[in-house]
Amino acid sequence: MYEGKDPLLQDEPSCYHCSVKPTTKLLRCSRCHVAWYCTPTCQKAHHKKHRFLCMEIDKYTKLVDDEGNRLCAALGANIFETEIGNFWGLLPATATYMDLTNALANWYSSLALECNVKEVWEKALYHQLEHLQLGVLDRMDARLRVPFFLLYMNRDDDAFTFIRYWVETKEVLETNPDAVFERHRNSKSGDWLYPRETDARYLDIFDQVPGDLIQEMELPFLVALFLIKLRIVASHDDATESMDIAFKTTGGQRIQEVQSAIAEMLVRQDVDAENQRRQIYWLLFLIHRRNPHMLPGLTNPAPYFNRPPPTDRIAGEPSEVSMCLLDCKVAFYRVPAAPEILKNILAAIESSAPTRPRIGC
Template sequence: MTSNSTSSFIEDFVHSLANHIIVEKDSPYEGIDTCLQEEPWCVTCHKRPESGLLCCSRCHTAWYCNSSCQKAHYKSGHREICLSVARDLKRVEEEIIPLRNTPFGDDPVPHNIFETEIGMFSEGPEAHRYMVARRELVESYFQAAFDVEIKEVWEKALYHALVQLREALSDPRGMIYVTPFILLYLNRDDDAFDFVQYWVNLKYIRGNESMMEIMNRHVQSKEGDFFYPRKTNSRFLDLSEQCPEADDQDVFLVFLVTILFIKLRLVAAYDATCQSLYVAFGETTGGRHIQEVRLAVTEMLIDESLVNIDSQRQQVERLVNAIDRNNPSMLPALLNPLPLLTQSRPPPDIRGDPSEAFDIVNYCNRCFSRIPGALKMLEERYGPNPTYNTTMRYGYD
C-alpha cells in the first residue's frame, strides 16, 4: 500500500469512526459534560430563534424565545432562584459601601479595604457581613446555573467565588467546597486540578512560596481572576506526586473527590475512544495492512505518554480507597443521596462525619452521574442502593 493510499484509508476510517454511536448522546464521551451550553438558549424549549432571545431582566440568568416560555419557566421554579439572585446581589452591593471607608483590624483610621486589605478580609469582623452576603450570592448563582446549564451563568458563579477567594488568604466561607465543582461543570478540569494542588500546598506543606509571595498573588490579581498557578494538561498529573508530603488522610475530602472525578473523566474518555476504535475496525476491511492503520489511528487519537492510562486507573483506585477510609458515607451517598440530602443542612462540618459529605454531594452529584462507568464502578463496590451512616453530629463531643 502506498503512502497516499494509506493516508486515504486513514481518512476514510476517521470519517466512519465519526458516524458510530458508542456512548450516550450519540457520540463518544470526550471527558466533558456535553450538557453545558456554550451559548444561551431558551431554557424552556431549548431553541435559539433567529429573532434572538429575551433575558430575565431581574436575575439575568435565564433566556427565553417568547413570553410564554418565560412564564412556564417562572412557574416551574425559576421564581425562587430569580428572587434569590436579585436579593443577594443587592445585599452584596449594599455591604460593599461601608467597607470603602472603615477602620479595619488594629488600624483605627477609616480606609477602603478593597484597596488596602486584599487577602485579609477574614482577619477582621468588619468584613463579616459582606463575606456572608457574597457567599450567599455564589450559592444563588450556583443554583441558577444548575437549573439552566448555560456557560455564562456558571461563569457568574465562578466570578463571585474567585472574588471572595482573592479577598481572604484562608478559605472564605467554605469556597473550597463549591469552586472545584463549578470548574468541573465548566469543563475546566485543568483549572480544577490546579486549584486543588494550590490549596493542598497552601494548607499542608506551604509549597516553596513565602507568605509574601502568596499575598502578592492575591493583591496583584484583579477581581474574578483565576489567580492560581496553572500547568498545561495538569489534569493528567498525579496529585500525590505533585504534593508528595501531603498525606491522603490530611487532605480535605472535597479535594479528593474533585481529583477522583477528574480521573474518572479521563478513564471514561480513554475507554470510549478505544471502544470507538474497536467498533470501527470491526466493520472496516484493510487486509494485511489493518494493524498498521490501527496503530496510526490510535496514535492520532490518544497520546499514550500523556494519558498514561495504567497510572490513571491506579489513581482512581487509590482515591476511592482514600475517600472511603476518610469518610465512609461519601461514596455511598453519591449512589443514594436522598437519605443525606433530605436532612437539614448542617453547620460547619466535622471531618469524617456525614456532615462533611453533605455539601459535597449536593454540589457534585450531577457531575458524578454524567461520567460513563462511574456509577457502575461504585455499584460494584457498594451495591446499587447502599445504606450508610447519615447521623450528623452538630458539634464536637
C-alpha cells in the same frame, strides 16, 4: 462518544422554557440577567419555576453591593484595594460582606446546575473566587467548592492546579503567611491567582504533593481529583470500546491497515490509561479512609437528599458527605458508567489496600 467533558455544558444559552436556540437574539431576564427566553410567551410560562432563584440572585446581588458601599463608608473608600486578602482579619466589620459574597456564589451555582449555561457558571465562579481573593483564611471553606465549578465548565486542568495550590498553601499559611497575603494584595478584582498548566489533569497528585499533605487533604479535594481521573479513564475506555466495535464489523475489517492511525486520533497515545486508573484506586482508598460514608453516598445519594441539609460540615461524618454531594453528584453521574466503575473499585478497596508509598497507607 464521551470526550471527558460535561456533555450538557452550553457555551451559548438556549431558551429556558422550550430549550430552542433561535437564530434571533434571546430575551434576557431583566431581574437576574442569567435566564434567557426565545419569546415573552416562554418567559411567562417559565416564570413560576424560575421565580425563586431569580429573586434570590437579585436580592443577594443588591445586598453585596449595599454592604460593599457600607464597608467603604465605614473603613475607607479604598478598602477593596488596600485590604485584599485580609477581610477575615477585619472582623467583625467584614463578616456580613463575606457571608453575602459566598451566598451569592451559591445561588448562581444552584441556577447553573439547572440550566448548564457557561455564563452562569462563570458568574458563580467569579463570586466564589472574589470571596477567596478577599479572604485568604477562607473561614467558610469556599475553596472546597471551586474545583467542582471548574469541572462543570470543563476546566479540568485549572481544577487540578487549584487543588494543588491550596493543598500547598495550607502549609505555607502556617509557616510563611506573608507570602500568601502578598500575592493577594498585589491582585485586582477578577484576577485568576492560581497556577495554570496545560494538561495538568494528567499529572499524578501523589508525585506533585508531599505525602504528609496528601494525608491531610480535605475530602472535597479528593473527590474532585477522583472525578478528574474518572473522566480521563471513561473517555479512554469509551474510545477504545468504540474502536473495537467498529473494527469488528465487515466495513471495519476492510480498513485494518489504518487502525493505528484512527486510534491515534481518538486516543491520546501519551497518556498511560492504566496509570490513571491506578490513581483512581488510590484516591478512592483515601476517600474511603477519610470518610467511609462518601463512596456509598455517591452510589446511593437519595438518602442524603431526603433529609434536611446540614448546617455544619463535620469531617468524617454524614454531614460532610451531604455538603460534598451538593457539588459533585451531578458531575459524577454525567460520566458514562461512573456508578459501575465506582462499585467495582469499591469492592476491590474493601477487600485489600493499595501499596502506594508516601501516603502512609
